[in-house]
Amino acid sequence: MLQNIRDNSKGIVAKIIVGLIAVTFALFGVESLVSLTGGSNAPATVNGVEISERDLLQGADLQRRQLLAQMGENADPTLLDDNLIRKATLDNLIQQEVLVQSAVSQDMAIADQALDQMIINTSDFQVEGQFNRDQYAAVLRNAGLTPMMYKELLRKESLIGYERSGYLLSGFSLEQEAERIISLDRETRDLAYVQVALDDYKQGVSLTAEDLSAYYADHQSEFMTDEQVVIEYLLINKTDLLKQVTVDDAELQSQFDQVLASFESAEQRTVSHIMIEVSDQVDDAAALAKAEKLAERLASGEAFAALAESESDDPGSAPMGGDLGVYQQGLLDGPFESAVYALNVGEVSEPVRTSFGYHLITLTELTASEAPVFDDVKDQLIAEQMDNKVEQLYVEKVGQLTDLSFSAGDLQEPAEELQLTIIEAPAFGSAGGNDDITANARVIRTAFNEELIRDGLNSDPIELDSGRTLVLRVKEHIRPRQLSEEEVSEQITEVLVVEKAGEALQASLEAELEKLKQGGERVAINGAEWAVAEAVTRADRSQSFEVMTTAFKMPKPESGASYSLITLQNGAKAIVAVTAVSTPDLSEITADERKGMRAVLGQRAGQFDYQAMTEARKSAAEIEKL
Numbered sequence: 001m002l003q004n005i006r007d008n009s010k011g012i013v014a015k016i017i018v019g020l021i022a023v024t025f026a027l028f029g030v031e032s033l034v035s036l037t038g039g040s041n042a043p044a045t046v047n048g049v050e051i052s053e054r055d056l057l058q059g060a061d062l063q064r065r066q067l068l069a070q071m072g073e074n075a076d077p078t079l080l081d082d083n084l085i086r087k088a089t090l091d092n093l094i095q096q097e098v099l100v101q102s103a104v105s106q107d108m109a110i111a112d113q114a115l116d117q118m119i120i121n122t123s124d125f126q127v128e129g130q131f132n133r134d135q136y137a138a139v140l141r142n143a144g145l146t147p148m149m150y151k152e153l154l155r156k157e158s159l160i161g162y163e164r165s166g167y168l169l170s171g172f173s174l175e176q177e178a179e180r181i182i183s184l185d186r187e188t189r190d191l192a193y194v195q196v197a198l199d200d201y202k203q204g205v206s207l208t209a210e211d212l213s214a215y216y217a218d219h220q221s222e223f224m225t226d227e228q229v230v231i232e233y234l235l236i237n238k239t240d241l242l243k244q245v246t247v248d249d250a251e252l253q254s255q256f257d258q259v260l261a262s263f264e265s266a267e268q269r270t271v272s273h274i275m276i277e278v279s280d281q282v283d284d285a286a287a288l289a290k291a292e293k294l295a296e297r298l299a300s301g302e303a304f305a306a307l308a309e310s311e312s313d314d315p316g317s318a319p320m321g322g323d324l325g326v327y328q329q330g331l332l333d334g335p336f337e338s339a340v341y342a343l344n345v346g347e348v349s350e351p352v353r354t355s356f357g358y359h360l361i362t363l364t365e366l367t368a369s370e371a372p373v374f375d376d377v378k379d380q381l382i383a384e385q386m387d388n389k390v391e392q393l394y395v396e397k398v399g400q401l402t403d404l405s406f407s408a409g410d411l412q413e414p415a416e417e418l419q420l421t422i423i424e425a426p427a428f429g430s431a432g433g434n435d436d437i438t439a440n441a442r443v444i445r446t447a448f449n450e451e452l453i454r455d456g457l458n459s460d461p462i463e464l465d466s467g468r469t470l471v472l473r474v475k476e477h478i479r480p481r482q483l484s485e486e487e488v489s490e491q492i493t494e495v496l497v498v499e500k501a502g503e504a505l506q507a508s509l510e511a512e513l514e515k516l517k518q519g520g521e522r523v524a525i526n527g528a529e530w531a532v533a534e535a536v537t538r539a540d541r542s543q544s545f546e547v548m549t550t551a552f553k554m555p556k557p558e559s560g561a562s563y564s565l566i567t568l569q570n571g572a573k574a575i576v577a578v579t580a581v582s583t584p585d586l587s588e589i590t591a592d593e594r595k596g597m598r599a600v601l602g603q604r605a606g607q608f609d610y611q612a613m614t615e616a617r618k619s620a621a622e623i624e625k626l
Contacts, residue, residue, distance in 0.1 A: 044090055044625045046097040051090070060089040062143065079441050094623055095614070096156065102617045103159040110158045115151060118158070130325045164610050171606025178597040182589050188535040190580040191551045192561075193544075196509060196528045198571040201501040212492050216485045223483040223491075226429035229447045230476035233437070234411055234420045236397045238390050238467035245389040247382050255381045256374050270365035271340055272304060272322035277313040277357040291351035291358040298348050304362050313357065323364075336361070398461060398469045405458040405471040414458075414471070427478060440464055446472060453477045502571070509573050513565050522577065535582070544568070547576055556581040 042050035063085050068075045119125070125135050143150075216223070274294060276287045294311055298304060305321025312318040327340050336359060339349040343363040351358040397418065404414035415422050425438050430448060432439040438447075446452065446459045452474050459472045485492075512525055522530050533543055538552055546568050554562050554576070561577040568574055 042626070044094055044623065046094055047101060047622050049097060049101070051093045051097060055093060056086065056090055058149075059093055060086050063089050065143075076441060090625070095618060096160065098618050098621050098623075099160045099163070099614065100156050101621075102613070103163040106163060108159055108162050110155055110162075115154055115158070118154060119151075167610035167613065168603050168606040171602040171604070171609060173598045173601035173605060175594065175598070177601055178594050179586055179589065181601065182593060182597055183584055183586065185538065186584040187552075188537055188582045189551055189578055190532075190534045191536065191547075192522060192530050192532045192577040192579060193547050193551075193574050194522070194525055194528050194530045195544075195568065195572050195574040196505060196525050198498070198501050198505055198573075200526050200528075201504045201508070202497050204504060205497045205500045207493060207496055207500075211496060212489055213485065215492050215496060216488065220482065223488045224480045225478075225483060226431070227448070227480045228427040228429045228478040229453070229474050230424065230427045230478070231438070231443075231447050231472045232411060232422050232424045232475045233470045233472035234401060234405070234415055234418070234422060235437075235468060235470045236394065236401060236418075236420070238394050241390050241393050241397070242386065245386060245393060247385055251385055252378070252381050255385065256377065259377060259381075260371055268365075268367040269327045269340055269363055270367075271324050271327050271343075272308060272362050272364055273314070273317065273324060274304070274308045274312040274322055274360040275314040275317075275357055276311075276351075276359075279357075282357075287358050288351060288353075291360060295348065295351065295360055298360065304348065322362075394467070394469075401469070401471055402461050405461075408458060410456070411458060411471070411473050424475065427476070437464070437470070443470075443472065447474060498571070505573055509565055509575060513563055513575055516561075516563050516575070516577070519560065525575075530577075544574075547574060550576050551578055554578045 042052050043056050044051045060082070064077075064080060064082075067080060067085075068077060071079075120131055124139060125131055127135055274291075276282070276291045276294070278284050278287045282290075290311075294307060297307060305323075308322030309318055309320075312322055314322070317324055327337075334354065335352045336354055339352045339359075339361050340363070343349060343361065345363050345366050347363060349359070349361040352361060400418060401414060404417055405411065408414055411422050414420070425435070426433060428434075428438045428444075428447075430444065432441075432444050437443060440462075442462050443464075446462060449459075451457060452459060456473065461469050461471055463469050509525070516522065524530070533540075536543060536548070536551075538548070540548060546566060550564055550566050554564050556562070557578055557580070561579045564576050566574050566576060
């Protein structure tokens, strides 16, 4: 509610700009998030406007966060390629800057009041329908943005959105186009199809030793073992460090004292106000006089809410009896805040002057948070202390492991110094092993590093996750070798059976297809019966997608049926027959249907125009990359 006063320049200038909201950016998504800052050594410029290194780093970090969130709880950061993320982010920042400049060149702008309205109406920052500063702070913190960054981001995205909307709304389509699309959508087809499985032909395949030898000779390069490594490693795990730390009772008391201190400052003040605006029409003296008269009416017993609703010039709070909700300390400076914290519940302030006029303020509710009892929070405090100590010990141990492993020729000395066990992993290839260590992408890349393999060096520390770090050494390098024909005979047999069965199936169906095209009857093929579907539309999902796609690409039969032979994803093959095509009567299409389709097609045309404009602007822009 406090921000509502700011809307339309009718309220207090609230000194808060909230952070990231869940906006669905139509063009770019999270990679378009940028900051306000400029800077030297810009990685790119667009028509002389710099995209700073800091912009790029922040945008790439946000893109990385988004990708990890999409990957779920077990996301592995090592799977992300930072170079690819950086490149994609820079490309999108360049395109965004091109579009912002395009909108500005069309004299498009957005006022601060409009931005404030967008912010205050964002449900992600509201609790029970009102803006909540704690909610704002949490979202902002999670997004890694500053308030100024978000407001500038919102301004840029709004400018881009305005120009894009103009294109979408200006697109149009012709009556004939709408009729054509509706006609295609309502077209129905009668079809028949038969699917013949590949397995039905495998039993008829016979292979000789010569077949296997010939295939082996032609494909020897495909039959090699994978290059493999055997690694040994030292692992530092936060879980293992828990038994090395103890709870300090004096520190617990200090933690509890900090908790108590935070509760002492956690009171909540709910306030309402009546604002009399000072403007060109109402000067300072007149506004003050009116405020004083209203104060007299309140003193005589009139209800504050009723008077605020009828007399207040603040359009945001007046309909709600002047209610501003819970006031957060530090939200506003100056006399308004001083008055809020000087009032007792039910008291009304003297007229308070701000840059917008005079205010009568009342404190409607004061809620003080109840301080906790030590025993109630003891377990939580112990957990926090243990976590902090484990974190400190973990950082210390990782630092020691880094130093020791760098100077050591193998892992023996670091293991003895840190009292760690050297763990040996089973051999694995470039696809990784079967456990979470050897399946880790960063571990795999490091294990196959040529220098580590050649010189037997210890690796740099590898962070598996927030609680585990290891250093590895390649103990054994197993080079690829040629597999013998005997070792791969079963594999070759499977390949040749599928290949020859497919050839037999293709030949059989081609022969059947030729008979059908000559007017032959549709009969079962190798036991597979024909299925019939009548009056199906393009949207029909009761039949195979592959069959439906083929059926609606086939020509309308001049007589009898038209036929097509297709291969399905599962290896089976099918003959599809279209026996009839029915087109709708255009006179049955209503005016509303035509209008709706033209709107859809027009918007699509506008989108195409906008994309073309985007490419044209980008091509014409002077873009420089370092």
